[in-house]
Amino acid sequence: MTVTRVVLVEDDPDDKDMFFSFFSSRKDLKLLPAMANGVELMEYLQNLRADEPLPDLIILDQNMPMMNGRQTLTFLKANERFANIIAVIYSTYADSNLITECKKLGAAMVAVKPITEEGYQKMMDNFLQLVRKGGSPA
Amino acid sequence: MGPQSSTRALQAEVDALKQQLEEANDTLDAIRSGQIDALVVKGEDGHALYTLRSADHTYRIFVEEMTEGAVTLNSTGLILFSNAQFAAMVRQPLSEVLGCPFIDFVATADRPLFGRVLLAAWQDSAKREEVLLCDTDSLPVQLSLKVLTFDGDKTLSVIITDLTQQKKTEAELKNKNEQLETLNNALLSSNHDLQQFASVASHDLQEPLRKIQVFSNFLQERSYHLLPDSSKHFVEKIISASNRMKTLIVDILTYSRLSANDAAPEVVDLRILVEEIIDDFDLKIVERNAVIEVGELPAVEGNRGQLRQVFYNLLSNALKFSTADRVPYISITAKAVHAVELGVALLNEEEYCHITVRDNGIGFDEKFADAIFGLFEKLHHKSTFEGSGIGLAIAKKIIDKHHGLILAKSIPGEGSAFSIILPLKQTNLR
DSSP states (O other), rough: OEEEEEEOOOOOHHHHHHHHHTTTTTEEEEEEOSSSSSSHHHHHHHHOTTTTTSSSSEEEEEOSSSOOHHHHHHHHHHSTTTTTTTEEEEEOOOOOHHHHHHHHHTSSSSEEOOOOOHHHHHHHHHHHHHHHHTTTTO | OOOOHHHHHHHHHHHHHHHHHHHHHHHHHHHHHHHHHHHEEETTTTEEEEESHHHHHHHHHHHSSSEEEEOOOOOSSEEEEEEHHHHTTTOOOOOTTTTTTTGGGGGGGGGHOOOHHHHHHHSSSEEEEEEEOOSSOOEEEEEEEEEEEETEEEEEEEEEEOHHHHHHHHHHHHHHEEEEEHHHHHHHHHHHHHHHHHHHHHHHHHHHHHHHHHHHHHHHHHHHGSSOHHHHHHHHHHHHHHHHHHHHHHHHHHHHHTTOOOOEEEEEEHHHHHHHHHHHHHHHHHHHOOOEOOOOOEEEEHHHHHHHHHHHHHHHHHHHOOOOOOOOOOEEEEEEEHHHHHHHSSSOOOOOEEEEEOOOOOOOGGGGTGGGSSOOOOOOTTTTSOOOSSSHHHHHHHHHHTOOOEEEEEEETTEEEEEEEEEOSSSSSO
């Protein structure tokens, strides 16, 4: 089974806890340490040694201090080394403006944060499908 | 007297007669061109004065009586003629005005301008220009200059129009326009603030609300069996209340965003639109055994997403407010109407459609027929019928934006009918 290396970028401690409680038991995922915002992710990625593997999937919260989801997306896509990592946005609320903007910036998917465990699992299944396809949405 | 001297005498006589003839011709020309209005003729009883009472006289009076100033300038810019009105404009006696250079009456600051205008007027014949007269108590005037030619002699006639009143009106108008612009900007910014507020408030409200939803769901999914029966009920209450809150917030956001985006209208086939919505309601329709009939519906110009919302909200209401004791029957029909038949012209468009969405549900008291389109207006108790009370307000706002009308009629216990009148085209605006 291929194991997908996932980074969550999320400032909300509750959402972070939920994420780990739902996904730490999944065998198809390797959960990398979570980042509290885009700046932390940027530092983490830039400090990876050349022989260390990059994450396969980056899940970005939209609303974060210092560097929000869209800004982080812009950084990732502008950097040759990270541009091919599948990056998705998940947010409490997504209106058509946010969706179009994130898509334009290169988000593989824009998802509304689920409110049930079942919803979380479905969301992750969707993300993993995109990773397998290499980023182009169905 | 020899023949030579008589020839010379005859020659002299001819010359004298020629001169007389020339003088007479000159006089005639002068009379014809209006250069003189009186003649002094040497007669047998000394000099006699003849004045001319011709068509010219009328014009002379006309020029004297008119409210504009009128002057004639010679080639050096001296005033040869002035009417009384011009003298009054420069507050001088007429006698002081005649023979003066016109430029003396122009305000110092405008003299270079007047010099150029004068020069141009001599060349192009006709000119208009605004200048100030007099340095103290200056008077804004418009000069209309025209070159008149009499036998190769050129004069410049100048009509001077007092612009005081016009300037005053212009200034007032400008002032009013500025006030209007300030107000308009204030209104725009307050509108913008309001939208921002609704949007930010709704976004920020959603974060904590989602937590309530998430954790109450967990409580129900994981620990429900541990709760005493008396508390299980509370969990359900929390879940249903937070779900209702979610609906409210999303609807407020939708409503506030309606004012913001204005896409260009497209052609929307209402029949296709309504059938799509009916597909969305499939489950509810089956659940309630509802019968929905869709008649011939036209294609109209408009915002597809917004029109979809109108029919979605109306159908949702029709299904929601059905009665338990009879099969819900909903019909959506349309007929073509003209502005004349409607008795209303909402824009420069003649062709409208009148769409009726009718149901046999619980209905409402018609005294609330206007109120139901207000924000958060709910006629029915929330425990019986869920919803935010924004659906019809959104529908009305959308129809308003499409230059249409939405009206409600009902008989309590028998059903309601919503009428939508929409122009077929949005392009004939203004």
